[in-house]
Amino acid sequence: MKKVYGFTSLIALALGGCATYTDEGVAVAPAAPAAEAPAVMPAPATAQNDDLAELVDQVRIPYEVFTLPNGLTTVVHTDRKAPLVAVSVWYDVGSKHEPKGKTGFAHLFEHLMFNGSENAPGDFFEPLQQVGATGFNGTTNADRTNYFETVPTAAIDRVLMLESDRMGYLLGAVTQEKLDNQRGVVQNEKRRGDNQPFGLLRYEIVENIFPKGHPYHHSTIGSMDDLGAATLDDVKQWFRDNYGPNNAVLVLAGDIDVATAKEKVTKWFGAIPSGPEVQDPAVPVPTLAADGEKVIYDQVATTRIYRMWPIPGETSAENVPIQLGATALGGLASSRLDNALVRGKGLAVSVSSGTWTNEDAGVFLISADLKPGVDRADLEAALDAEIASFIAGGPTADELARSKTTIVSRLIGGLESVGGFGGKAVTLAEGQLYHGNPGEYREQLEQMVEADPASITAILQRYLTKPRFALVVEPGERTEGGENRGGAVIATDSSGKEVFRAAEDHYCEGESCDFDELAVQAFQDRSQLPPVGQLTDLDFPDIERATLSNGMEVYFARRAAVPKVSVRIAFDAGYTADPRDALGTQSLMLQAMDEGTDSLDATELAIAQERLGANVFAFADFDDTSFQLSALSTRLAPSLDLLADYIRNPAFRSEDLERVRAQQLTRISSELKNPRAAGSRALAQLVYGDHPYGIPPSGLGDSAAVTAATPATLEATHARWIRPDNAKVFVVGDTTLAEAVSLLEDSFGDWRAPASPLPTKRFDVPVPTPEARILLLNRPNSPQSVILASRVLDLRGTDDTIVLGAANEVLGGSFLSRINMNLRETKGWSYGSRSSIGYNQDRLSYNVIAEVQADRTGDSILELEKEITGFVTDNGVTGDELTRTVNGNVRELPGQFETAGAVLGGMVNIVNYDRPDDYYETIADRYRGLTAEQIAEVARANFVYGDLVYVVVGDAEVVRPQLDKTGLPVEVRELDE
Structure with missing residues (x-):
C-alpha cells in the first residue's frame, strides 16, 4: 500500500489526488492503483522528456489579478464549460503564527467562521446548501486557512456576500456559547485523530524534526490545555489581528469574467478596512544535531519503520527536485524501494517515500511496513542500504522521466475541476499566497521538465546526508495518548533567551483597526441575502451505445474539458461472488492481478504504466468487480492494450501470490485494529446474517480463506467471473464513440466467452429478524x-x-x-x-x-x-x-x-x-x-x-x-x- 504524505505544491497535489487530507495537511492515500503496461517498446528518456514538454504545454490556467484599495488580492480564471464558479478564500494565517499558550487557535477559528456572521447569523452550511454548493469546506494547516465552495453562477452574489460578511462582519456574531461549542467539536476532532492507528504520528513528526520553539514544532490541532483556556477576548483578538482583506487571497474560477468579478468583489468586499500587517515568524529549515531514534507502541497490525529529514519548503527552488527524487525512490509502483524491499527481498509488505512540505520547511519521509515473520533489523538494514545507494547515485534518467510523466498526467486530470480541495482555484491561490504569482505552477512544471538526474542527486545529497530521525511504531498498547500533546514548547539558551523567537501577540491599534465601526455597509445592502438568479438545469451528457463483435456492451459519454479518457469495465461479480468459506478471494485475485501478466512481471507492468502516463486499477464492491483506466487521449490505443492485457492475461505466479497474500493478511489485521473498520465487520454479520451482504464490507475476507488460496483458486475465480459475456464497458472523455469502439475492438474484440454458463449469485436468503x-x-x-x-x-x-x-x-x-x-x-x-x-x-x-x-x-x-x-x-x-x-x-x-469521473459514476448507476x-x-x-x-x-x-x-x-x-x-x-x- 502506498502512503502519500500531504503536500502543498502543484506536483504534490497531482500525486496526492486520492489522499484524505486532515486539517494539518498530513494525508494517507488508499492502496496504490494497479500498475499498467503498454504493448510498445520503452522510449528513450530524451524522447520521453520531449513528450513531457508537449504535455506540460497543455497545462495552462489563464488568469487575471486585481487588488482592491483595502489590499484584497483577487485572481480570476474564466472557464465556461459549466454554469459554475469556484470561490476560494485563503488567509495567510496558520498554526505557525500562533503565540505560546494559544496553539490550535487558527484551526479553532476556522470552525468559528462557519457559525454565522452579523448579517448571516445562522450556520454557513445552511445558505451554502440552499444554493446548491458542492465541494464546500474549510481547512487549516501550519501556514494558511482556506474556505471554498463551488456554486451555480446565479448564486455568486449570495456566496460573495457570505464570504465577505465573515471577513468583515464576524465579531458581533461570535458568542461564548459558540466558542464553547466549537471548542468541544475541535477537541473531539483531536480525539478522533488520536484514536486512529498511527494517530500519534503527527506529533512525533513535528516534535522530533522541528526544535522546541520552532513555529512548526507544534501540531495544528493544538493542545487540549490551550484550547480549553481560550477566552472570548482571545479569539476575537486573533480575528482582528489576522483576518483582514490585506492578508487574504480570493480566487474566482469558472463561469465568470474579470469585469464581472471586479464589480462584484468591489461591491461585497470593498467596504472592509485593511487589518494590521501580519508579521510572519522566522521559520528556518532546521538541521538535527545528531541522528535520533525512537520506538513507540500503538494498536497497529505490523511494525512500521520511518526515516525522516528536514528539508526546504514550498517556496524553495529546491522543492521540485526534492519531490521528484522522493517520487522515484518510493512514490511510484515501480519505485526503487518497491522493487528492492517488497518484490525483491520480500522484507516489507509496503514501502513509500514522499514529502510533507509546508511553506517554509518540510519533512522528507520514508516508511516501510514489516512483513510478518521478518526480523525488524533485517528490514531496517536493507532500507537504509537502499536509501544510501539512492542518495549516492540518484535516480536514473528513466526513473526520472517516468516520475515526471506520472505527475503531469495526474495533474491534467485534477485540473478538470474548477474548485474543491484541488483543481484550478487551489493551484492559483497557492501560487499567489506563497509566491506572489498565481502562475507559479507553470514555473514549477518547467523546472520539472528541465530537471536532470545529476541536479536532483546533488540536492538530495545536500539534505539526506545530514542527521535524520528514525521512528519505529511497534504493535502494542500505547504508553501515552495525544491529550497532552500538540502545544508549543519554548526553547531557551543558558541565559534564558528564546532560541527560536515564537510568534507574539500583535494587536491592532488606532481607528483603522475598529472593524465593528468601520466595516460600514457602503457598497451593499446586507439586510438580507442576495437572491439567487436564474439557474441553469443540468444537461447530463447523452449516453451513446454500441456492441463489440464479442457481445460486450459499450456505453459512451463525451467530455472534452481535458485531454483524458476514463474507461471502466464492470463485471457482475463483487465480494458476493466469494463462497462463504472463501471470503476475500475476489480481493486477493485483484491484488494478484496487479503483479503482472503472462508477458510482464510486476515491475515491467508498473514501468509501462508510468511511461504512458496512464493509470489502471481494479476495485470491487458487494455487487461488481471493476477495472478502470485513466489515459491521456493521445495515448488511448496503447493504454487500452494495457488494460486488455491486465484483465485478460493475469499471471497468478506463486511468488506473486505469496507477496500479496502477506499484504492482504496485514490489511485484515489492520482492519481489526481500526475501530470503525472492525465495527463495520461485526455489524454486517449481525444485521445481514447469511445473506450475501453479511460479510466484511471491505471485501478483505477472513485470514483462513486468504491463507488457503492457491494460484489455481485465483485462476478458477477469474475464469468463472471475468469473462466478456459478464461485462459492461463504460467510456467517458475526450474521444468519440466511433474511436472508442474501434480501439476496444482491437483490444477486446477477439475475447470469447467460455462454453460454461454464466455464474449466478443467490440473493433469496432471508435476513435475520431485527433484534435491537x-x-x-x-x-x-x-x-x-x-x-x-x-x-x-x-x-x-x-x-x-x-x-x-x-x-x-x-x-x-x-x-x-x-x-x-x-x-x-x-x-x-x-x-x-x-x-x-x-x-x-x-x-x-x-x-x-x-x-x-x-x-x-x-x-x-x-x-x-x-x-x-x-x-x-x-x-x-x-x-x-x-x-x-x-x-x-x-x-x-x-x-x-x-x-x-462523476459522469462515469452517474452513467454506471443509470445502467446498473x-x-x-x-x-x-x-x-x-x-x-x-x-x-x-x-x-x-x-x-x-x-x-x-x-x-x-x-x-x-x-x-x-x-x-x-x-x-x-x-x-x-x-x-x-x-x-x-
Missing part, C-alpha cells in the same frame, strides 16, 4: 467511542429511492441534519455524526455512525433514539428543512457532474439500476414535487429505531456502565474476537 441490542467491542484506552448502527430495508437498488434519500438527508445525511447538529453543533460531543443509505443491487440498509467522546457514549445513543423516534412520530420534517433539501438537491446537480438515460435531468422535478407527508411516510417505514442493531467500539471499562442505561441488551467482546 448493543455489541460492545472492547478497545482499551480509547478517547472516543465509535457508534455504528444498521437496519436492513425491504428495498432494492432498482427501486425508486428519491424520497428515501431526501428523508435521510434531513435526519442524518448532511452536515445540517438533525443527528449531526445535535451531537456536534449543539452538544459538542462529536466531530461528526451521520446516517446513510447503503445502496446495493439487492437489499439496501439504513446506517448510522457517530464518533463521540468516550464519556458521552451512552448519552449519544439516547440522543440518537430521540432524534430518530421524533422524526417518525411527532417531529417530522419542517418547512425549512423541506425547502433546504429541495433547493440543495436541485441546484447542486450541475456541480455534481462537473468532472468526467435500470434508470432512464435522462434520470439525472428529471430528478430535479421529482425533488420540486416533494411533500412533507411523502417524507413522513417513507421515514416511518424505514427509520425504525426498535430494529436498529448497534456495535460500539470503545473502552469497556468506561463505556459499559453508560450502555446499561440505554435499556438495550449489551454483549461485550474483545476487539480481536
Whole structure:
C-alpha cells in the first residue's frame, strides 16, 4: 500500500489526488492503483522528456489579478464549460503564527467562521446548501486557512456576500456559547485523530524534526490545555489581528469574467478596512544535531519503520527536485524501494517515500511496513542500504522521466475541476499566497521538465546526508495518548533567551483597526441575502451505445474539458461472488492481478504504466468487480492494450501470490485494529446474517480463506467471473464513440466467452429478524467511542429511492441534519455524526455512525433514539428543512457532474439500476414535487429505531456502565474476537 504524505505544491497535489487530507495537511492515500503496461517498446528518456514538454504545454490556467484599495488580492480564471464558479478564500494565517499558550487557535477559528456572521447569523452550511454548493469546506494547516465552495453562477452574489460578511462582519456574531461549542467539536476532532492507528504520528513528526520553539514544532490541532483556556477576548483578538482583506487571497474560477468579478468583489468586499500587517515568524529549515531514534507502541497490525529529514519548503527552488527524487525512490509502483524491499527481498509488505512540505520547511519521509515473520533489523538494514545507494547515485534518467510523466498526467486530470480541495482555484491561490504569482505552477512544471538526474542527486545529497530521525511504531498498547500533546514548547539558551523567537501577540491599534465601526455597509445592502438568479438545469451528457463483435456492451459519454479518457469495465461479480468459506478471494485475485501478466512481471507492468502516463486499477464492491483506466487521449490505443492485457492475461505466479497474500493478511489485521473498520465487520454479520451482504464490507475476507488460496483458486475465480459475456464497458472523455469502439475492438474484440454458463449469485436468503441490542467491542484506552448502527430495508437498488434519500438527508445525511447538529453543533460531543443509505443491487440498509467522546457514549445513543423516534412520530420534517433539501438537491446537480469521473459514476448507476438515460435531468422535478407527508411516510417505514442493531467500539471499562442505561441488551467482546 502506498502512503502519500500531504503536500502543498502543484506536483504534490497531482500525486496526492486520492489522499484524505486532515486539517494539518498530513494525508494517507488508499492502496496504490494497479500498475499498467503498454504493448510498445520503452522510449528513450530524451524522447520521453520531449513528450513531457508537449504535455506540460497543455497545462495552462489563464488568469487575471486585481487588488482592491483595502489590499484584497483577487485572481480570476474564466472557464465556461459549466454554469459554475469556484470561490476560494485563503488567509495567510496558520498554526505557525500562533503565540505560546494559544496553539490550535487558527484551526479553532476556522470552525468559528462557519457559525454565522452579523448579517448571516445562522450556520454557513445552511445558505451554502440552499444554493446548491458542492465541494464546500474549510481547512487549516501550519501556514494558511482556506474556505471554498463551488456554486451555480446565479448564486455568486449570495456566496460573495457570505464570504465577505465573515471577513468583515464576524465579531458581533461570535458568542461564548459558540466558542464553547466549537471548542468541544475541535477537541473531539483531536480525539478522533488520536484514536486512529498511527494517530500519534503527527506529533512525533513535528516534535522530533522541528526544535522546541520552532513555529512548526507544534501540531495544528493544538493542545487540549490551550484550547480549553481560550477566552472570548482571545479569539476575537486573533480575528482582528489576522483576518483582514490585506492578508487574504480570493480566487474566482469558472463561469465568470474579470469585469464581472471586479464589480462584484468591489461591491461585497470593498467596504472592509485593511487589518494590521501580519508579521510572519522566522521559520528556518532546521538541521538535527545528531541522528535520533525512537520506538513507540500503538494498536497497529505490523511494525512500521520511518526515516525522516528536514528539508526546504514550498517556496524553495529546491522543492521540485526534492519531490521528484522522493517520487522515484518510493512514490511510484515501480519505485526503487518497491522493487528492492517488497518484490525483491520480500522484507516489507509496503514501502513509500514522499514529502510533507509546508511553506517554509518540510519533512522528507520514508516508511516501510514489516512483513510478518521478518526480523525488524533485517528490514531496517536493507532500507537504509537502499536509501544510501539512492542518495549516492540518484535516480536514473528513466526513473526520472517516468516520475515526471506520472505527475503531469495526474495533474491534467485534477485540473478538470474548477474548485474543491484541488483543481484550478487551489493551484492559483497557492501560487499567489506563497509566491506572489498565481502562475507559479507553470514555473514549477518547467523546472520539472528541465530537471536532470545529476541536479536532483546533488540536492538530495545536500539534505539526506545530514542527521535524520528514525521512528519505529511497534504493535502494542500505547504508553501515552495525544491529550497532552500538540502545544508549543519554548526553547531557551543558558541565559534564558528564546532560541527560536515564537510568534507574539500583535494587536491592532488606532481607528483603522475598529472593524465593528468601520466595516460600514457602503457598497451593499446586507439586510438580507442576495437572491439567487436564474439557474441553469443540468444537461447530463447523452449516453451513446454500441456492441463489440464479442457481445460486450459499450456505453459512451463525451467530455472534452481535458485531454483524458476514463474507461471502466464492470463485471457482475463483487465480494458476493466469494463462497462463504472463501471470503476475500475476489480481493486477493485483484491484488494478484496487479503483479503482472503472462508477458510482464510486476515491475515491467508498473514501468509501462508510468511511461504512458496512464493509470489502471481494479476495485470491487458487494455487487461488481471493476477495472478502470485513466489515459491521456493521445495515448488511448496503447493504454487500452494495457488494460486488455491486465484483465485478460493475469499471471497468478506463486511468488506473486505469496507477496500479496502477506499484504492482504496485514490489511485484515489492520482492519481489526481500526475501530470503525472492525465495527463495520461485526455489524454486517449481525444485521445481514447469511445473506450475501453479511460479510466484511471491505471485501478483505477472513485470514483462513486468504491463507488457503492457491494460484489455481485465483485462476478458477477469474475464469468463472471475468469473462466478456459478464461485462459492461463504460467510456467517458475526450474521444468519440466511433474511436472508442474501434480501439476496444482491437483490444477486446477477439475475447470469447467460455462454453460454461454464466455464474449466478443467490440473493433469496432471508435476513435475520431485527433484534435491537448493543455489541460492545472492547478497545482499551480509547478517547472516543465509535457508534455504528444498521437496519436492513425491504428495498432494492432498482427501486425508486428519491424520497428515501431526501428523508435521510434531513435526519442524518448532511452536515445540517438533525443527528449531526445535535451531537456536534449543539452538544459538542462529536466531530461528526451521520446516517446513510447503503445502496446495493439487492437489499439496501439504513446506517448510522457517530464518533463521540468516550464519556458521552451512552448519552449519544439516547440522543440518537430521540432524534430518530421524533422524526417518525411527532417531529417530522419542517418547512425549512423541506425547502433546504429541495433547493440543495436541485441546484447542486450541475456541480455534481462537473468532472468526467462523476459522469462515469452517474452513467454506471443509470445502467446498473435500470434508470432512464435522462434520470439525472428529471430528478430535479421529482425533488420540486416533494411533500412533507411523502417524507413522513417513507421515514416511518424505514427509520425504525426498535430494529436498529448497534456495535460500539470503545473502552469497556468506561463505556459499559453508560450502555446499561440505554435499556438495550449489551454483549461485550474483545476487539480481536
